[in-house]
Amino acid sequence: MKTDSNAVHDLANREYRWGFVSDIESEAVPAGLDEATIRLISEKKGEPDFLLDWRLKAYRHWTTLREPHWANVQYPPIDYQSIVYYSAPKRSAEGPKSLAEVDPELLRTYERLGIPLREQELLAGVAVDAVFDSVSVATTFRDKLGELGILFCPFSEAAQSHPDLIRRWLGTVVPYTDNFFAALNSAVFTDGSFVYVPPGVRCPMELSTYFRINAAKTGQFERTLIVADAGSYVSYLEGCTAPMRDENQLHAAVVELVALDDAQIKYSTVQNWYPGDAEGRGGIYNFVTKRGKCLGRRSKISWTQVETGSAITWKYPSCILQGDDSVGEFYSVALTAGRQQADTGTKMLHIGKRTKSTIVSKGISAGRGQNTYRGLVKIQRGADGARNYSQCDSMLLGDRCGAHTFPYIDVANPTATMEHEATTSKIGDDQLFYCQQRGISKEHAVSMIVNGFCKEVFRELPMEFAVEAQKLLEINLEGSVG
C-alpha cells in the first residue's frame, strides 16, 4: 500500500482534457516582429489610422524596454522573433454574418470545450464571444443586447464601428508605457472583446469570452475593454484553454475596465491554459495586465479569478480607486501543480475619499508547484478614510511545493484603516485518514478540503461558473493523491 505522504506528491498522472488540436486551415503572418508586421495586422483588421499610430508608438516604446524579472518565477529566455503574431482561421473576406456561416469545425471545437455557440443551446443567461487564436469567430445574443444599447462585440469590429469609444478609452487604464508585456500587447494585439453598457442599464445576462489558442508557435495577444457608463451594471466572464504542445506559448493580454459614477463591473476569470506536462515541458506563459479604474463616485470593480492552468502565471488584476466612495475587490484562487509557477495578486490604489478595497487570495500548491501572492495596497495622501482588508491564505499538498507571500503596504494618509491576515496550512495525512475513516475516498477528501479552503472566492463567481470552477479544481488535483 502506498503511504499517504507519497500519495500527495504524485502528480504525474494528471491529464489535461482540453489538449486537443483542431484541424482548421489558418492564415498566419510569418514569425517575427517589426513595424511591417504591425502594419500588416492593422491592415488585415481594416483599422482606423489612429489605432495604427498608437500601435506603432507602443512598438517603438517596447523596443526600449527590457523584459521584467522581478517576479518569483523562472523560465528560459523568450525569443520574441520566433513568435507568430497573427493567426486566424481562413474565411471569406467578409467574415461570418451569422453562426450559420461559421466553419462547422470551429463550432465543434467549442462544443468539445463545453461552449456551444448555437444560441438555443447556450445557458440562457450567458452571451459568448469566442476568440480563436487571433480573431473572434462568433459572438452570440448580440441583437438582444443591442436592444438595450449594450455593445458586446469583437474588439476589431468595435474599432471600425465605434472608433470614437475606442479612441476615448483605449489605454486610459493600462497605457502602452505601463510595462513590457502591456507595451508588446498594445503593438500587436489582435482581438478580444469590447463591451459598452449605456447609462442606467443593467446588463441582463452574463457576458462571456472564451479564448482558445490552437495554432502552434503562436502567441495570443488579446485586448479587452469594458466601459460601464453611469449607473450601469455588467458581469463578465472569461475562460481559456489551449492544446498540449511541447513548446511554450506566450499569452500576453491586456484588460482595461472603466466604471463611471455608480457603475459596477464584475469580472470573473476561469483560466485553464495548458499547464505543461509533469516535467514542466510546454505550457502557456500567461503574462497578463488587468486593471480597472473606478473613475466615478460610488463605482465598484470586482475581480474574481480562478487560475488553474498555465506553466507560468504573472498577473495582478488591480483597481485604481479614483472616484470618492468607490470600491475595489479581488478574490483569487490560484492552483499550481506539477511544475507550474504562479506569481499573482493585486494592486489597490486608493486615491478618492472613503475608498474601500477587499483582497481575498487563496493559493494552493501541489506537486512541485510554486505559488506566490504579491500584492500592493497604496493609500494616497488625499484618500481620507480609506479602508483595506486583505486575507492571504496558502495551502500546501505534499512537501515539494512552495507558497510565498509578498504583501506591500504603502500608506500616506493617517486616517486609513488597514487589516491584513495570512495563514498557511497543509492538507495533512491526519485529515485524509479522518475522511477515509468516514468512508470518503482520498480524492474526494482532497477536493472537499480544497473547495472548503476556496469557498470565500467561489461564492463570488456567478452560480454556474462556481460549479465549473469546483470541477476544474477537482480535475486539476486529480492524481495529486494516490
Add this chain to the structure above:
Amino acid sequence: MLEIRGLHASVLGNPILKGIDLTLRAGEVHAIMGPNGSGKSTLAAVLAGRDTYQVTAGEVRYGGRDLLELAPEDRACEGVFLAFQYPVEIPGVSNLQFLKAALNARRKHRGLPEVDALDFLALVREKLALVGMDESFLRRSVNAGFSGGEKKRNEIFQLAVLDPELAILDETDSGLDIDALRVVADGVNRLRDPRRAILVITHYQRLLEYIVPDVVHVLSGGRIVRTGDRSLALDLEARGYGWLEADAASAPGASAG
C-alpha cells in the same frame, strides 16, 4: 462479527501488538483497558486501516471477510467506525457537508441512491439531540475551533448518523469533564443495539461506570493479559496496572512478538 487472531503490528519496525486474540459478537460491548503504551490506540488504528502501522502477522475477520485487505474507506463503508481520540479539524468544510459526503459514500457502496436532502436534515436533527448539540453546530467547520468536549461529542454524533455495525471508541473519555462524559456515555448507551458491536478503549474505569461492558480485556505489552467481566475493571481501579504488567512479563511467550 469481529475475530482477531494472533495479530502482530509494528510502527517503523518496532513491534507494538504482539499477538492479539479477540472475538466480538453483534450486540456486545467490550472494553479494552490498559496502561499508556500498551497498544490500545494502535489496535484501534490497525482495525481502521491507518497505514503508519504495519501488520506483521495474524488476521482480522470482519463479518467473515478479511478486514486487513480492505482500504480504510472501504472498511468504513462496510460499517467500521472509529471515534478518534484526537478528532481532526477540517477548516472550510461544514459538519453537514462532511456528514453528507460520508453517508453518501456508504450508501453508494451499498448500491443505494444519494440521501434525499430533507430526509438527511431530519436524520441529523434527530441525532443532534442525542448528544445535546444545537443546529448551529451543523454549519460550523468540522472540529475547527471546537473545545475538547465538543470534538468528542461530534464523534458520537457522527457515529449516530452513520449507524455503523462496529464502533470503536478510542479513549473517548480522555479530556472530558464529568458532565461531558455523561452526555457522551448516554449517547453511546442509546446506540447500543443488537445489530451493533462496540469496542470501548479506555485508560480509566470511570467511563465504564456509565457504559457498562459485557466483557473487559486488559491489554499490556501488546497482548491481552486478562479477560473478564466488569469486576476486572474495578480490580484494576483498586490495584492499578502494575501487577498485570509483572504478570505479562513472566508469562510464557511474552517476548515472542
